Amino acid sequence: MAAGAQTGSEYIKHHLTNLTFGRDSEGVWKIAETAQEAQEMGFYAIHIDSMGWSITLGFIFIFLFSMVARKASTGVPSGLQNGIEMIIEFIDSNVKDTFSHTNKLIAPMALTAFVWVLLMNLMDLVPVDWIPKLFDLGGVHYMKIVPTTDPNVTMGMSLSVFFLALFFSIKNKGIGGFVGELTLHPFSSKNLLIKIILIPINLFLEGVSLLARPISHGLRLFGNLYAGEMIFILIALLPLYAQWTLSVPWAIFHILVIVLQAFIFMVLMVVYMNMAHDAGDH
């Protein structure tokens, strides 16, 4: 446990608080000292730990892959290149199966999302107290090391995908086609009057399903990882000698969740992109 004086709920709350930099109630930009203060900072604040870890992990991805890409040999691949190529082929085949149009952006984006999310999820397997304790010794009192347990991170990615999908929708179908898709389905009629009456109903239904996509996309990843992290924290509350009986099986199970969630995030991204490119099949 972080400190002997902490109660269980304080410990949990401590572990679920981000290191937040923002403007406090007096209008001063500073790092929040308590969870309460962090909460009060509102929108004009930034989670330094989420950003820091996610960017660090992003750079690990970039570094690893570009190192291999720079000296990629067409002959017999070495160990690391082999692994990287397996991931590339895996992504490539998934994108080819799901995405039936040509867009040079989709496959690299799917690769980035998959590997980056996977790396961020992997931080969940680092014992919950190690890195926060280290930072605590250095005077930093809040440190959440799993970026995907921060809804800002997952929603940030899913909203990027959403806006990109809107962009490609309008680009491929035209504004008319896009609006038509929102207003003339699922209910349609040959009678013009009924058609007009049905527009608001269609708009409501399609609008909900459109907006639900980025939210469910982002929150699914967040929810899974947040719950996983929460259970690790709860396990850490057990007496030291008993922790392994639960943490080991949960960690093993969580390896599956980590990969699965990264995969689902990537596949949904490709599916939404494919929908944005499907013109005139309704």
Add this chain to the structure above:
Amino acid sequence: MSINLTLIGQAISFAIFVWFCMKFIWPPLTSALEQRRKTISDGLSAAELGQQSLEKAKVDVELKLSEAKVEAKNIIVMAEKRQGDILDEASAKALEETSKKIKLAEQEIEQLSMRLKESLKKDLSKLVVEGAEIILKKEIDKGAHDKAIQDLVTKI
């Protein structure tokens, strides 16, 4: 746990990472994979071709071998025939030669006998002359005469 600027920061870093990946990671790796795939398929088809030409060469070899066998057989047959011919010729020649030699020998024998007869005739005539001389010397004695003739006859 509240929504804040992290959202936008994350979106920006996501965009940057995707851009970097699209620019510097994805193209070289996929082109390397594609190139390797091509190399492998080229190698496989080359091996296929090699296999095919090997099969063809085997068939060719088989064909050439059987042809060579037939030719060899022909040569042997011809050689045998030629041998027979040569033998026949040789024996014919030998026969001719022998008959020639026999003829020559016969001629020689004839000549010899002729010569012998000649010399015999000469001897005989000499003997006749001698006998006549003896008879003439001893007068004409019918008995002796006859006896001398008889002697001559026996001498001949």
